[in-house]
Amino acid sequence: MENLQEVIKQIVEENGCQLYDIEIVEENGAKIYRIYITKPGGVTLNDCTKINNLISPLLDLEDPIEGRYFLEVSSPGLERKLTKPQHFEMSVGEQVKITKTDGEKIKGQLTHFAEGEVTISTKKGEQKVKLEDIRKAKTYIDWNNYSKLFK
Secondary structure (H helix, E strand, O other), X not given: OHHHHHHHHHHHHHOOOEEEEEEEEEEOOEEEEEEEEEOOOOOOHHHHHHHHHHHHHHHHHOOXXXXXXXXXXXXXXXXXXXXXXXXXXXXXXXXXXXXXXXXXXXXXXXXXXXXXXXXXXXXXXXXXXXXHHEEEEEXXXXXXXXXXXXX
């Protein structure tokens, strides 16, 4: 399985994108092998289609899931989960919402990530949080700032 992920990563990178994550989920009774890709400037439908078409035959040879499943290649979106160190690394400069294991919520700009610790600039100042103290994290868009552009 690890080797399969390396091959998928290579295919994604050869096509100008980065592998963001791979997840196996069940939705509406169907299993989905979901591959998230990113690239500067955003992922297009053509990127997803091309990479899907390249990976699909590979999965016919080496099934990542037992039984029937669907392959889905997509962008993780503007507001995306941060679950791995590389997710935090790739999101430096973006707005994040973090819930710590003790329930505390932190909202602000992710300004730095190193050695398993994130630095977030908040209205109260700079806060540092270790990855093991994070229950969940995601990027977010302050839609209020965007709505001002259209007034």
